[in-house]
Amino acid sequence: MRGATNAGWAACAVAVALAATACGGGGDSGGDGGAVLSSSWTDPQNPLEPANTNEVQGGKVLSMIFRGLKQYDPKTGEAEDMLAERIETSDSRNYTVTVKDGWTFSNGEKVTAKSFVDAWNYGASLRNNQKNAYFFSYIEGYDKVHPAKGEQTAETMSGLKVTGERTFTVRLRQKFSSFPDTLGYNAFVPLPRAFYEDHAGWLAKPVGNGPYAVESYTKGSEMRLTKWDAYPGEDAARNGGVTLKVYTDNNTAYTDLMAGNLDLVDDVPAQQLKNVANDLGDRYLNTPAGIIQTLAFPFYDKNWNKAGSVKVRKGLSRAINREQITDTIFQKTRTPATDWTSPVLGADGGYKEGLCGEWCEYDAAAAKKLIEEGGGLPGGQVKITYNADTGSHKLWVDAVCNSINNALDNDRACVGNPIGTFADFRSKSTTQKLSGPFRAGWQMDYPLTQNFLQPLYYTNASSNDGKWSSEEFDRLVDRANAETDPAKAVEMFQKAEEVVRDNMAAIPLWYQNGSAGWSERLSNVALNPFSVPVYDQIKVG
Amino acid sequence: MGRYVVRRLVQMVPVFIGSTLLIFLMVNVMGDPVAGLCGDRQCDAATAAQLKKEFGLDQPVWQQYLTYMGNVFTGDFGTAFNGQEVTELMSTAFPVTIRLTIVAILFEVVIGITLGVVTGLRRGRPIDTGVLLFTLVVISVPTFVTGLLLQLMLGVERDWIRPSVSTEAPFDELIVPGLVLASVSLAYITRLTRTSIAENRRSDYVRTAIAKGLPRHRVVTRHLLRNSLIPVVTFIGADIGFLMGGAIVTERIFNIHGVGYQLYQGILRQNTQTVVGFVTVLVLVFLLCNLVVDLLYAVLDPRIRYA
Numbered sequence: 001m002r003g004a005t006n007a008g009w010a011a012c013a014v015a016v017a018l019a020a021t022a023c024g025g026g027g028d029s030g031g032d033g034g035a036v037l038s039s040s041w042t043d044p045q046n047p048l049e050p051a052n053t054n055e056v057q058g059g060k061v062l063s064m065i066f067r068g069l070k071q072y073d074p075k076t077g078e079a080e081d082m083l084a085e086r087i088e089t090s091d092s093r094n095y096t097v098t099v100k101d102g103w104t105f106s107n108g109e110k111v112t113a114k115s116f117v118d119a120w121n122y123g124a125s126l127r128n129n130q131k132n133a134y135f136f137s138y139i140e141g142y143d144k145v146h147p148a149k150g151e152q153t154a155e156t157m158s159g160l161k162v163t164g165e166r167t168f169t170v171r172l173r174q175k176f177s178s179f180p181d182t183l184g185y186n187a188f189v190p191l192p193r194a195f196y197e198d199h200a201g202w203l204a205k206p207v208g209n210g211p212y213a214v215e216s217y218t219k220g221s222e223m224r225l226t227k228w229d230a231y232p233g234e235d236a237a238r239n240g241g242v243t244l245k246v247y248t249d250n251n252t253a254y255t256d257l258m259a260g261n262l263d264l265v266d267d268v269p270a271q272q273l274k275n276v277a278n279d280l281g282d283r284y285l286n287t288p289a290g291i292i293q294t295l296a297f298p299f300y301d302k303n304w305n306k307a308g309s310v311k312v313r314k315g316l317s318r319a320i321n322r323e324q325i326t327d328t329i330f331q332k333t334r335t336p337a338t339d340w341t342s343p344v345l346g347a348d349g350g351y352k353e354g355l356c357g358e359w360c361e362y363d364a365a366a367a368k369k370l371i372e373e374g375g376g377l378p379g380g381q382v383k384i385t386y387n388a389d390t391g392s393h394k395l396w397v398d399a400v401c402n403s404i405n406n407a408l409d410n411d412r413a414c415v416g417n418p419i420g421t422f423a424d425f426r427s428k429s430t431t432q433k434l435s436g437p438f439r440a441g442w443q444m445d446y447p448l449t450q451n452f453l454q455p456l457y458y459t460n461a462s463s464n465d466g467k468w469s470s471e472e473f474d475r476l477v478d479r480a481n482a483e484t485d486p487a488k489a490v491e492m493f494q495k496a497e498e499v500v501r502d503n504m505a506a507i508p509l510w511y512q513n514g515s516a517g518w519s520e521r522l523s524n525v526a527l528n529p530f531s532v533p534v535y536d537q538i539k540v541g
Numbered sequence: 542m543g544r545y546v547v548r549r550l551v552q553m554v555p556v557f558i559g560s561t562l563l564i565f566l567m568v569n570v571m572g573d574p575v576a577g578l579c580g581d582r583q584c585d586a587a588t589a590a591q592l593k594k595e596f597g598l599d600q601p602v603w604q605q606y607l608t609y610m611g612n613v614f615t616g617d618f619g620t621a622f623n624g625q626e627v628t629e630l631m632s633t634a635f636p637v638t639i640r641l642t643i644v645a646i647l648f649e650v651v652i653g654i655t656l657g658v659v660t661g662l663r664r665g666r667p668i669d670t671g672v673l674l675f676t677l678v679v680i681s682v683p684t685f686v687t688g689l690l691l692q693l694m695l696g697v698e699r700d701w702i703r704p705s706v707s708t709e710a711p712f713d714e715l716i717v718p719g720l721v722l723a724s725v726s727l728a729y730i731t732r733l734t735r736t737s738i739a740e741n742r743r744s745d746y747v748r749t750a751i752a753k754g755l756p757r758h759r760v761v762t763r764h765l766l767r768n769s770l771i772p773v774v775t776f777i778g779a780d781i782g783f784l785m786g787g788a789i790v791t792e793r794i795f796n797i798h799g800v801g802y803q804l805y806q807g808i809l810r811q812n813t814q815t816v817v818g819f820v821t822v823l824v825l826v827f828l829l830c831n832l833v834v835d836l837l838y839a840v841l842d843p844r845i846r847y848a
Contacts, residue, residue: 047624054580131579221708252796255704259697423577423811430583463582
C-alpha cells in the first residue's frame with residue numbers, strides 16, 4: 001500500500017503547492033492578520049475545565065483561551081510573568097502575588113486576585129471531581145478540601161487569602177522554591193464568575209482571558225476560535241482565528257492537508273514519516289518535546305527487588321540498541337535518552353546529557369555479563385507490558401525485545417505482553433498487578449527537573465506506579481525543593497537523578513519529538529516545549 | 542398478520558434484554574474505566590472514588606445493569622465521560638450514519654439489482670462474465686483499501702471530492718463514502734439477484750407469462766423479479782443493521798462523526814454508557830429490520846401467509 005502511493009504523494013505535493021492558496025482553510029485568502037487557519041484536533045477526553053484537563057488536546061484549547069500568572073516561553077520553556085506583576089517570598093513558603101492591572105476576561109469581567117483564588121479552590125475541592133486537583137496539594141489546607149478518605153471538611157484552602165483587589169497570599173505546606181514556576185500550568189488559570197453561575201453554559205462555550213475567544217463549539221466535531229481584539233497582552237494573535245477540526249484518524253488529517261483542506265497538522269502519522277520530506281519540504285517540523293519514554297519495573301514484586309536486580313536492570317538497559325530503534329522505527333522522531341529528564345529543559349534547567357553514562361549505551365557483551373552476574377532474568381524471561389490500542393507501542397516493544405534477545409543470544413529472553421485498552425493497562429499498572437517491566441511515558445506538566453523526578457520516583461508519588469522507593473532520593477528531592485537558589489536546586493535534583501541511575505529505577509528509552517506539517521498559507525509555525533503549536537504567532541497568507 | 546406482528550414484537554423482548562446484558566457484561570470485564578481517565582498519571586484515590594460513585598461504577602454489575610435498564614426505559618442513556626449526555630451523542634451521530642446508510646442502500650438496490658437482472662438474463666454472455674469478474678474483485682479487496690484509494694484518487698489527485706466529510710455531512714459529500722461502504726454488499730446483491738433470476742427464468746410461471754404474450758418488461762418486473770427478490774430483501778434487511786454498526790472503517794477513513802466513530806471512541810475509552818447505549822439502539826434497529834423483511838415476504842410472494 002505505502003510503496004504504491006509514494007509516487008502519488010509526491011505528485012500531489014506539487015498539486016497542493018499550486019492550489020494551496022486557492023482552496024486552503026476556508027478563511028479569506030488575503031495576506032492580512034484577519035485570516036483564519038484550520039488545524040487538526042482530537043476530542044478532549046474530559047469536560048473542558050482548566051483543572052480537569054490532563055491531556056494535550058484539551059490543554060491546547062486552554063492555552064489559547066487562557067493566560068495565567070506565568071507563561072512558558074515557547075522557545076526556552078522558561079516561566080515568565082504574564083498576569084503576575086510580582087510574586088514575592090522571603091522563605092520559599094509564604095508567597096505574595098500581585099496581579100497586573102488592566103486584564104479582563106473576554107466577556108468584560110475584570111481579572112482580580114479573587115478570580116485566581118476562587119478558581120484554585122474550585123479545582124482543589126473534592127466535590128468537583130477535578131482530575132488535576134493534586135496540583136494544589138502544595139497549598140496549606142488542601143487536605144481539608146480534598147481528603148484522601150471521607151468527606152471534605154472545608155470549602156476553601158486555608159493557605160489562600162485575598163488581601164486586596166489585585167493581591168493574594170499563598171502559604172504552602174512545605175518549602176517549595178520553584179512554586180512560582182509551576183504557575184504557568186493550565187490548572188492555575190483564573191476563572192470568570194460565569195464559570196460558577198452558569199456552569200453548563202460555560203462548558204458549552206468557555207470564556208477565558210487569552211488571545212482567542214471561543215466563537216462556537218460543536219462537541220465532537222469542531223471548535224471555532226476567533227482573535228479577541230481587546231486582548232491586553234503582548235502576545236496578541238497574529239491571525240484572525242483558528243478552527244480546530246476533530247479528526248477520527250490522523251492519517252485523514254494528513255490527507256486533508258495534502259488536498260488543501262487543512263492548514264496545520266500537529267501530529268504527523270508514523271506511517272507518513274517516510275514521505276513527509278517529499279510532501280512538505282521545509283513545511284515540516286520535528287523538534288524535541290518534554291516527553292520521555294521509559295521502561296518501569298514492578299518493585300513490589302520480590303523478583304525485581306532482590307540483591308542482584310540492579311545488575312539485571314542495568315544489563316537490560318545495555319541490551320537495548322536505542323540508536324537503531326529510533327532510526328528505523330521512529331524515523332528519527334525520537335532521540336535516544338541519556339538521562340531521565342528532557343532536552344527541552346536546557347542545561348540550566350536541569351537536563352544533563354550523558355548522565356546515564358555507559359548504562360544507556362548498547363553493548364551486547366556487557367549486557368549479557370551483567371544479567372548473568374545479577375542472577376539472570378527472573379523466571380528466565382522478561383515480559384514487557386504495553387497497551388496495544390494507541391500509540392503504535394507494539395512496534396517498538398517488539399524491537400526492544402528483539403534487541404534484548406539478540407544481545408542475550410536467546411530467542412525467548414524477552415516477549416511483548418499487549419493489553420487491549422489504555423484504561424485496562426492503566427488499571428493494571430496502577431493497582432500493582434504487573435509482574436514484569438512495563439512501558440511508562442511521561443509528558444511534563446511544566447518545564448522543571450522536579451516534574452520529571454518527583455512524581456515518578458518519590459516514595460508513593462502520584463505516578464510512581466512501580467512503587468520504587470529510596471530514602472536517599474527522597475531526602476535529596478526535599479532538599480532541592482527547599483533550596484532558594486535555582487542553580488543549586490538543579491544541582492541537587494541531578495544528585496537525586498544519579499540515585500535513580502545507580503539503582504536503574506527505570507530504563508530511559510528515548511525523548512519524544514513533537515511534529516507538525518502545514519500548508520503554504522502559513523508561516524512562522526513553531527511548537528512549544530509541550531509539542532503544541534504556538535497558534536498566536538502563526539501568520540496566514 | 543396482526544397476531545404475527547404482535548408475536549414477533551413479544552419475541553423481541555428477551556432478545557433485547559439478552560443482548561444488552563451480554564454487551565453490558567462484556568464491557569464491564571474490560572476492567573476499571575476510571576484508571577484510563579487520568580492519563581499517564583494515577584487519579585488520586587479520593588477523586589477516583591468520587592468519579593466511580595458519579596458513574597455508578599461502585600455498585601455490583603447486576604445492580605448497575607438494572608439501574609441502567611430502568612433509566613433506558615425513561616429515555617436516559619447516561620452520561621459519557623466527557624460530560625455529554627449519551628442521548629446528545631446519539632442525536633448527532635445517528636442522523637449522519639442514517640444518511641450514510643441510505644446512500645449505501647440506494648447504491649446496493651439500484652446498481653446491485655440492475656446489474657443482477659441484466660446478468661441473470663444474459664447468462665454466459667460477455668457482460669455476465671465481466672460483471673462476475675468485477676464483483677469478485679470488489680468482494681476480495683478489503684473496504685479500507687478501496688476507501689483509501691478512492692480518497693487519494695478523487696480527493697487528493699483529482700480534487701473532485703473532499704477527502705474528509707464536513708461536520709454537517711450532507712448527502713452530496715457522502716456519495717463516495719456511501720459507495721465504499723456499499724461496495725462489498727453491492728457485489729453480493731448483484732450475484733444473489735443474478736442467480737435467483739437465472740433460476741426462476743426457467744420456472745413454469747415465467748414460461749406461462751411469456752406464453753400468454755405479456756410484454757417482456759412486464760414479465761421481467763412483475764413476474765420474474767418480484768419472486769427473485771426474496772433472498773435479496775433478506776440480505777438487504779440484515780445489511781442495514783450491519784452497515785449502521787459496522788461503518789467504523791469507512792467512517793474513520795472519511796472522518797465521518799457517526800455511530801461507528803462514537804462506538805470506536807467508546808470502546809477505546811472504555812465508556813460503558815456510550816457503548817451500551819449505542820449497541821442497544823443498534824439491536825433495536827436489527828430487530829425491526831428483520832421484522833420488516835419478514836413482512837415484506839408476503840408482499841413479494843402472496844403464497845407466503847402469516848398465521
